[in-house]
Amino acid sequence: MDASNSPLRLEHIPSKGKGLIATKPLKAGQIVLTESPLLLYSASPLFSQPSYCDNCFRTLPTQTIPCPSCSHCKFCSQKCLYIALNSSHSSWSCQTLSYLQNKTSPLSTQPFEIQVQARFIVAVYNLLMHNPSHLNILLSLHGDPNEAILDSAKFLHSLVSPFCQKNMIFSDELAAKLIAKERINSFCLMEPYSQKGPQRSIKGYGIYPKATFFNHDCIPNACRFDYVDSSDENNTDIVIRLIKDVDVGSEVCISYFRINKDYSSRKRILMEDYGFACECDRCKIEANWNDDGESKSDLPHVCFLSKYVCDKKNCAGTMAPLPPKDDEASNVLECNFCGNLKVDNAT
Numbered sequence: 001m002d003a004s005n006s007p008l009r010l011e012h013i014p015s016k017g018k019g020l021i022a023t024k025p026l027k028a029g030q031i032v033l034t035e036s037p038l039l040l041y042s043a044s045p046l047f048s049q050p051s052y053c054d055n056c057f058r059t060l061p062t063q064t065i066p067c068p069s070c071s072h073c074k075f076c077s078q079k080c081l082y083i084a085l086n087s088s089h090s091s092w093s094c095q096t097l098s099y100l101q102n103k104t105s106p107l108s109t110q111p112f113e114i115q116v117q118a119r120f121i122v123a124v125y126n127l128l129m130h131n132p133s134h135l136n137i138l139l140s141l142h143g144d145p146n147e148a149i150l151d152s153a154k155f156l157h158s159l160v161s162p163f164c165q166k167n168m169i170f171s172d173e174l175a176a177k178l179i180a181k182e183r184i185n186s187f188c189l190m191e192p193y194s195q196k197g198p199q200r201s202i203k204g205y206g207i208y209p210k211a212t213f214f215n216h217d218c219i220p221n222a223c224r225f226d227y228v229d230s231s232d233e234n235n236t237d238i239v240i241r242l243i244k245d246v247d248v249g250s251e252v253c254i255s256y257f258r259i260n261k262d263y264s265s266r267k268r269i270l271m272e273d274y275g276f277a278c279e280c281d282r283c284k285i286e287a288n289w290n291d292d293g294e295s296k297s298d299l300p301h302v303c304f305l306s307k308y309v310c311d312k313k314n315c316a317g318t319m320a321p322l323p324p325k326d327d328e329a330s331n332v333l334e335c336n337f338c339g340n341l342k343v344d345n346a347t
């Protein structure tokens with residue numbers, strides 16, 4: 001990120017913590033970051049059977065390959081099974097998850113959110129057993145534990161720690177710090193778009209240590225593309241593409257959710273999930289929104305939404321221009337959810 005030819009650099013942004021700033025003038029459609037995940041984990045409750053591969057998160061074919069030791073994990077190919085057995089689904093993870101997924105497990109009566117935290121704890125402990133140096137990266141991310149996280153960390157660590165060797169670094173304090181990072185810094189891996197809707201559900205979560213530094217804006221100048229169900233080798237990479245030109249020195253921001261959410265939903269999610277009150281221009285205007293009958297169609301954010309929200313049925317993804325070719329900006333917009341293309345005649 002700090003390499004001299006990188007389009008972005010990390011800086012302190014007043015009242016936001018760290019953020020990413022353009023190091024040169026950047027063009028709409030430009031890809032400013034492609035990054036592989038440090039950690040991936042499933043978003044499925046522990047006692048359900050996911051419909052996607054436990055290694056690559058692509059939708060499972062009809063013929064699946066189960067883990068030879070547990071009945072819970074399924075893979076789409078021998079290659080994915082082999083990769084997982086040597087990484088995310090090590091014998092330690094397999095044994096620990098099998099215990100947690102047992103019908104008599106204390107987790108069977110716990111809410112969905114705690115079950116996903118259990119998956120995260122197993123995934124992160126497994127990662128740190130194999131790559132202890134990743135701990136510093138994880139601990140440097142934003143987020144501190146609150147009371148609820150301290151309680152769930154204590155509970156989850158007590159279930160998992162009997163499977164850990166005595167000389168390991170894990171503790172309930174560390175579990176709490178890690179869960180607090182997970183909440184704020186994870187990106188969703190989504191089911192493919194379907195016109196039947198209603199909304200794409202979440203297959204899994206990924207921690208991307210550079211992408212996590214993008215701050216939120218309700219009128220973002222960049223958005224995230226993902227290609228989880230593509231046949232690309234790096235299908236779980238995250239790709240951040242610019243929606244508009246960005247001046248040197250300006251911050252590049254994404255939206256942490258669909259850009260067409262109303263003011264009260266945005267306000268609630270940003271406070272409950274991310275712990276901040278948004279001060280962007282759109283929020284300032286919408287906080288004082290009243291139904292005075294006056295047309296609002298020429299307000300900058302209303303124009304932005306009508307241009308960049310995908311209008312395909314049940315989609316509402318964000319449209320961003322295709323990457324520039326030979327330094328020439330594209331006038332074709334692509335939706336980051338459904339892949340819909342539309343020509344932008346105003347370009």
Ligand SMILES: C[S@@+](CC[C@H](N)C(=O)[O-])C[C@H]1O[C@@H](n2cnc3c(N)ncnc32)[C@H](O)[C@@H]1O
Pocket residue numbers: 015016017018019141142184185212213214215216217273274275276277278279
């Ligand atoms: C994923 S992190 C983004 C990077 C973070 N700023 C850092 O220093 O590591 C999300 C956190 O950044 C801060 N943040 C993001 N967007 C913000 C905004 N528009 N206004 C204020 N704080 C923001 C909030 O503290 C939020 O919980």
